[in-house]
Amino acid sequence: MRKQGLIGARWRAAALAGALTALAGCSGPAPAAKTEAPPAAATAQPTALSISAATFGCIRDMTPVGRFYVGSLTGQLDAAVAVAQSKDGGVFPAGSIVQLVPGEVMVKREAGFNAQTKDWEFFELDVAPTGTTIRKRGHVDVVNRFGGNCLTCHEKAEAKFDMICSTDHGCDPIPLTDDMIRALQKTDPRCPTAVELTKAEKEALEFIRAATPPADDAAKATGSPS
Ligand code: HEC
Numbered sequence: 620m621r622k623q624g625l626i627g628a629r630w631r632a633a634a635l636a637g638a639l640t641a642l643a644g645c646s647g648p649a650p651a652a653k654t655e656a657p658p659a660a661a662t663a664q665p666t667a668l669s670i671s672a673a674t675f676g677c678i679r680d681m682t683p684v685g686r687f688y689v690g691s692l693t694g695q696l697d698a699a700v701a702v703a704q705s706k707d708g709g710v711f712p713a714g715s716i717v718q719l720v721p722g723e724v725m726v727k728r729e730a731g732f733n734a735q736t737k738d739w740e741f742f743e744l745d746v747a748p749t750g751t752t753i754r755k756r757g758h759v760d761v762v763n764r765f766g767g768n769c770l771t772c773h774e775k776a777e778a779k780f781d782m783i784c785s786t787d788h789g790c791d792p793i794p795l796t797d798d799m800i801r802a803l804q805k806t807d808p809r810c811p812t813a814v815e816l817t818k819a820e821k822e823a824l825e826f827i828r829a830a831t832p833p834a835d836d837a838a839k840a841t842g843s844p845s
Pocket residue numbers: 686687717718719720723724725741742743761762763764766767768769770772773782783784785786790791792793795
C-alpha cells in the first residue's frame with residue numbers, strides 16, 4: 620500500500636510524529652497528551668510502527684554517519700544521528716533505521732518489542748530497481764544470506780553502543796573493506812541516480828558478486844539435495 624520510499628515515509632512520519640513521540644517517549648518526559656494509559660502489563664501491544672517493504676528505499680537517501688546510514692520513521696532523525704555520532708553511544712529513538720549495506724537493516728522498534736535485541740528489528744532484504752522485498756525480519760533468529768545470525772554478532776557491541784558494531788565497538792570485524800561498502804552503497808539498485816565507482820570499488824563489487832549466493836540459494840541449501 621505504501622508506495623513512497625524512505626523520503627516519502629520520512630515526511631509523512633513527520634506528520635505523525637506527534638502521536639509517535641508519545642510512544643517513543645516512554646523513557647523521556649511524560650507525554651502530556653496521552654489518551655489512554657492502560658496498566659503496563661495489560662496491553663503488551665504498543666502501537667506498532669508500520670513497517671513494510673515500502674518503508675525501505677535508496678540507502679543514499681538516508682543520512683551518512685561514518686560508514687553507515689541513519690534514518691528515522693518517527694521524525695527523530697537528529698536524535699538518531701546524534702546517537703550514531705556520539706563517542707559515548709546512547710539509545711536510538713524508536714523508529715530509527717540503520718543500514719550499512721542495501722540488503723541489511725536494523726530498525727529500532729517500540730519499547731517492549733524484544734529485550735534481547737534491545738528492541739531492534741533485523742531485516743534481510745532483496746533489493747531491485749523495482750523496489751524492496753523483505754526476505755526475513757524479526758529479532759533473535761534472523762540470519763543473513765551468509766548464514767550469520769544478526770544478533771549473535773551485534774550483541775557483542777559494548778552495551779553503551781546499543782548494538783551498533785561500527786569498527787571499534789567490540790564486535791568481531793567483518794571482512795568488508797571500505798571499497799566494498801562504498802561500492803554496495805553506490806550501486807543500490809533502488810536509487811534513481813547512478814554514482815560513478817572508482818576502479819577499486821568496481822573490483823570490490825566484482826569480488827562481492829562472486830562471493831554472494833543468489834537470492835534463492837539459501838532456501839535451496841537448507842532443502843534436501845537432489
Ligand atoms: C558476522 C557478524 C555479523 C552478522 C552475522 C551481521 N552483522 Fe551487521 N555488522 C557487523 C559488523 C562487524 C558491522 C560493522 C561493520 C563495519 O562498519 O565495518 C556491522 C554493521 C551493520 C550495520 C551498520 C551499523 C553497525 O552496527 O555498524 C547494520 C545496520 C547491520 N550490520 C545490520 C545487520 C543485520 C540486519 C544483520 C542480519 C540480517 C547483520 N547485520 C548480520 C557484524 C555482523
